[in-house]
Amino acid sequence: MNSTTQEIIVFLIVALSIGWAIRRIFFAKKKGNGCCGSSDCDSCPHCQNRCKK
Amino acid sequence: MVSEGETIVSVVIMEEGKRITLADIPEKEECIIVKVNGHGGFRHRVMEMGFLKGKKVTVIKNAPLQDPIEYQVMESHVSLRRSEAQHIEVVSVGEKVDGIIGFNGTFSEEMQRIVHEKTKTITVALVGNPNCGKTSFFNHATGLHEHVGNYSGVTVSSKIGTFHRNGYTINLVDLPGTYSITEYSPEELYVREYITEQHPDVVLNIVDSSNLERNLFLTTQLIDMNVRMVMALNMYDELGKKGYQLDDAQLEKMLGFPCAPTNSKSGKGIDHILDHIITVYEEADEITKHIHINYGPELEGAIKKIKPLLSEHSEVAVDFPFRYVAIKLLENDSTTYKHLEKHLGNIDNIRETVHKCQAEIEKEYEEDTASVITNAKYGFIRGALKETFKKTKEEKEELSYAIDVVLTNKWLGFPILGFFLWVMFECTFIIGEYPQSWIESGVKWLSEMAQSLLGEGILSNLIVDGIIAGVGGVIVFLPNILILFFFISLLEDTGYMARAAFIMDKVMHKMGLHGKSFIPLLTGFGCGVPAIMATRTLENPKDRIITMMAIPFMSCSARLPVYLLFVSAFFESNQALILLSIYLIGIAVAVLTALLLKKTRFKDDSDQFVMELPPYRIPSARNTIIHMWEKAVQYLKKMGSIILVASVIIWVLSYFPTTNVEMEQVDAKIAQLNEDNSLDSESKEELLEQLEIDKSAAHDKNSYIGQIGQIIEPVVRPLGFDWEMGVSILTGAAAKEIVVSSMGILYHADKEADSDSSKLVDAIRERSNNPEAPLTPLVAFGFMVFVLLYYPCIATITAIAKESNWKWAGFSVLYTTSVAWVVAFLIHQIGSIFI
Numbered sequence: 001m002n003s004t005t006q007e008i009i010v011f012l013i014v015a016l017s018i019g020w021a022i023r024r025i026f027f028a029k030k031k032g033n034g035c036c037g038s039s040d041c042d043s044c045p046h047c048q049n050r051c052k053k
Numbered sequence: 054m055v056s057e058g059e060t061i062v063s064v065v066i067m068e069e070g071k072r073i074t075l076a077d078i079p080e081k082e083e084c085i086i087v088k089v090n091g092h093g094g095f096r097h098r099v100m101e102m103g104f105l106k107g108k109k110v111t112v113i114k115n116a117p118l119q120d121p122i123e124y125q126v127m128e129s130h131v132s133l134r135r136s137e138a139q140h141i142e143v144v145s146v147g148e149k150v151d152g153i154i155g156f157n158g159t160f161s162e163e164m165q166r167i168v169h170e171k172t173k174t175i176t177v178a179l180v181g182n183p184n185c186g187k188t189s190f191f192n193h194a195t196g197l198h199e200h201v202g203n204y205s206g207v208t209v210s211s212k213i214g215t216f217h218r219n220g221y222t223i224n225l226v227d228l229p230g231t232y233s234i235t236e237y238s239p240e241e242l243y244v245r246e247y248i249t250e251q252h253p254d255v256v257l258n259i260v261d262s263s264n265l266e267r268n269l270f271l272t273t274q275l276i277d278m279n280v281r282m283v284m285a286l287n288m289y290d291e292l293g294k295k296g297y298q299l300d301d302a303q304l305e306k307m308l309g310f311p312c313a314p315t316n317s318k319s320g321k322g323i324d325h326i327l328d329h330i331i332t333v334y335e336e337a338d339e340i341t342k343h344i345h346i347n348y349g350p351e352l353e354g355a356i357k358k359i360k361p362l363l364s365e366h367s368e369v370a371v372d373f374p375f376r377y378v379a380i381k382l383l384e385n386d387s388t389t390y391k392h393l394e395k396h397l398g399n400i401d402n403i404r405e406t407v408h409k410c411q412a413e414i415e416k417e418y419e420e421d422t423a424s425v426i427t428n429a430k431y432g433f434i435r436g437a438l439k440e441t442f443k444k445t446k447e448e449k450e451e452l453s454y455a456i457d458v459v460l461t462n463k464w465l466g467f468p469i470l471g472f473f474l475w476v477m478f479e480c481t482f483i484i485g486e487y488p489q490s491w492i493e494s495g496v497k498w499l500s501e502m503a504q505s506l507l508g509e510g511i512l513s514n515l516i517v518d519g520i521i522a523g524v525g526g527v528i529v530f531l532p533n534i535l536i537l538f539f540f541i542s543l544l545e546d547t548g549y550m551a552r553a554a555f556i557m558d559k560v561m562h563k564m565g566l567h568g569k570s571f572i573p574l575l576t577g578f579g580c581g582v583p584a585i586m587a588t589r590t591l592e593n594p595k596d597r598i599i600t601m602m603a604i605p606f607m608s609c610s611a612r613l614p615v616y617l618l619f620v621s622a623f624f625e626s627n628q629a630l631i632l633l634s635i636y637l638i639g640i641a642v643a644v645l646t647a648l649l650l651k652k653t654r655f656k657d658d659s660d661q662f663v664m665e666l667p668p669y670r671i672p673s674a675r676n677t678i679i680h681m682w683e684k685a686v687q688y689l690k691k692m693g694s695i696i697l698v699a700s701v702i703i704w705v706l707s708y709f710p711t712t713n714v715e716m717e718q719v720d721a722k723i724a725q726l727n728e729d730n731s732l733d734s735e736s737k738e739e740l741l742e743q744l745e746i747d748k749s750a751a752h753d754k755n756s757y758i759g760q761i762g763q764i765i766e767p768v769v770r771p772l773g774f775d776w777e778m779g780v781s782i783l784t785g786a787a788a789k790e791i792v793v794s795s796m797g798i799l800y801h802a803d804k805e806a807d808s809d810s811s812k813l814v815d816a817i818r819e820r821s822n823n824p825e826a827p828l829t830p831l832v833a834f835g836f837m838v839f840v841l842l843y844y845p846c847i848a849t850i851t852a853i854a855k856e857s858n859w860k861w862a863g864f865s866v867l868y869t870t871s872v873a874w875v876v877a878f879l880i881h882q883i884g885s886i887f888i
Binding site: 006013018020 | 702
């Protein structure tokens with residue numbers, strides 16, 4: 001794999017990670033009832049699907 | 054008891070008297086409220102709307118279908134359902150309105166007299182077990198001579214005796230004696246229907262003090278019904294004769310209504326009870342508060358699921374509180390089902406939800422739901438008595454009691470608790486070591502595979518140094534966490550956790566908090582967020598805030614990888630003890646925080662609550678496995694999301710910029726050395742190796758994260774930490790496991806490993822040679838304590854803000870971090886003197 005391809009893959013991984021973090025921090029669903037504001041209730045270890053209940 | 058100046062009016066076989074209610078008043082007419090009936094929740098809601106004793110109400114109009122009805126009260130228009138209006142007793146002004154209400158809007162003397170008479174009448178229902186002394190009490194209080202005996206098998210009827218006291222007319226209704234108010238016998242049904250349909254103003258619960266455990270079962274059912282209550286601790290003299298002691302002042306605080314000792318045979322204490330009845334009726338009583346009996350997570354979860362279905366039908370809430378109806382449905386109470394069907398028609402969805410909840414509960418407990426509810430009630434009673442009731446004479450105890458004698462013993466309780474915790478942590482290390490080494494080998498293999506497949510380059514660096522070092526550093530602790538949860542699950546399921554809370558209760562009392570606060574604190578060992586939510590069980594808002602401020606000091610499971618890492622690296626001989634000491638420091642700081650807040654910001658007394666002591670039971674393997682499985686899934690999901698992303702971001706910050714002036718200078722030196730032929734190859738290789746280390750150090754120091762680290766270094770240096778540790782602490786804001794991930798990346802864990810042990814453990818041990826900030830066991834201990842005490846993760850901070858406000862969340866962040874810094878500073882500075 002040449003260095004340019006590697007750089008593109010790294011760029012994509014980093015961009016996706018930062019995008020995910022931004023979505024989680026700034027565009028989280030805030031449903032209350034104990035929800036910590038995670039964008040994904042199912043995988044949130046803190047809320048344990050509380051916002052769905 | 055009838056005293057001088059009081060007159061007995063009558064004693065009659067009770068019949069339902071015709072009361073005029075707000076629902077009976079025709080349109081455009083006015084009336085005066087004399088009494089608001091119904092259970093506590095309904096009464097408060099209606100009274101908040103302005104329907105208070107003595108207030109004038111005008112009926113404006115009926116809705117087209119005769120329901121609801123619009124009223125004018127206190128200058129505002131309010132609509133009530135007919136079923137709700139039926140619970141408000143009134144005196145009708147009727148057609149005589151002009152004659153009764155004076156020209157200036159005040160009531161005439163006659164009207165005032167009628168209203169006064171009606172509002173000054175208290176109906177008191179006597180409820181208690183058979184042979185607890187109800188009728189003796191009735192006879193003493195009214196001065197009558199009713200036959201004293203058991204009601205069993207006798208035609209169900211009640212006696213009503215009327216007398217005057219302190220300007221009040223008291224109608225004392227002697228109901229049949231029952232052990233409970235379910236629907237197993239006509240007496241039970243009769244008593245229940247009387248309470249729910251006739252709505253006595255106050256229920257006087259008479260209990261046999263010498264047999265409290267059995268008698269209080271009926272009390273727990275009355276508590277569920279949310280009625281205004283007073284308790285007569287009858288036959289109190291026999292209590293002393295049997296060698297028992299009862300702290301009745303404490304008991305009344307726990308139960309939420311006044312209790313007083315009586316002897317219905319001699320009449321002792323009856324005056325006191327009657328005074329309590331009047332103050333409770335006047336709502337001038339300071340003890341009265343509505344408490345909820347805690348039925349445990351499964352039943353409470355079921356109640357929570359059923360209540361919303363009922364709240365869609367407000368007419369149900371008039372006669373019974375939703376919580377009571379939900380409990381009755383779970384008990385398969387056919388009377389409640391019939392009542393709902395009568396009012397709501399089709400209740401298939403409610404029935405279906407109840408059946409589903411029952412199935413879940415029965416699967417969990419392996420017994421029917423009604424029995425589980427009964428056990429929980431006895432757990433509540435046992436908890437209340439444990440704190441208030443003492444036996445000074447030896448008695449044969451049942452198994453749970455016998456175990457409790459040892460486990461909650463004044464002298465043995467704490468050592469046993471300490472021993473169980475030690476075993477838990479010791480097993481976390483010893484048993485966890487094996488699967489941990491397997492995962493480590495897997496991570497190592499994956500790292501080598503990635504390296505060989507991708508070769509040198511930026512992608513390989515991201516995958517190996519970033520993702521595998523970051524996620525792999527944390528994932529190896531999965532077995533340890535599962536073992537810890539296995540033990541926590543065992544402690545919870547056996548009922549020992551409640552005893553642990555009970556043991557701590559005495560300490561908590563000394564701190565001004567009730568032991569019930571210890572339950573959210575214990576939950577905090579798992580995760581801070583549900584622990585913060587668990588503070589909802591505390592009714593006093595001040596206690597809730599204090600508990601919320603103390604919870605972050607209870608070490609959550611996310612911090613465990615940090616301790617495991619450092620304990621493995623520096624404290625091989627006393628692993629469990631060091632880990633236990635960390636947890637104990639957390640508990641001590643939490644308790645001190647509570648004490649500090651109690652002595653400064655919240656000086657008032659805290660409310661008293663009952664600590665439930667459920668019976669001991671053999672834990673179910675299914676429940677424990679589910680508990681561990683859920684935790685494993687959560688942990689792995691966390692690895693695949695937040696830890697993975699954080700590792701990538703930390704790698705970016707530590708990788709870039711790829712070059713800087715310092716590195717260029719080192720590169721120049723390397724080039725120069727390569728061209729120099731005057732040195733022998735061995736010396737040259739040594740020098741080159743040193744220059745490579747210098748280059749790597751220059752890269753790290755000048756990377757973005759290195760620059761951040763250097764900014765915070767002056768803050769963490771007095772604690773003995775290097776900048777990498779400082780940065781790792783910062784990254785823990787998102788999730789505490791990221792502290793370990795960051796260290797894996799920043800300490801280049803992949804390069805430091807030898808073949809026998811964990812890469813990161815080796816990398817950390819290597820830091821003890823760091824000349825600027827040597828990572829000694831003392832620094833490691835200080836770091837663990839800092840991680841234990843400093844600010845909680847964002848999710849916990851958000852939970853605190855939601856459950857209180859952002860001011861308290863902000864305070865928590867500042868307070869915990871300040872405490873962490875001060876404690877770590879003291880450990881480092883004082884420890885440095887001795888070590």
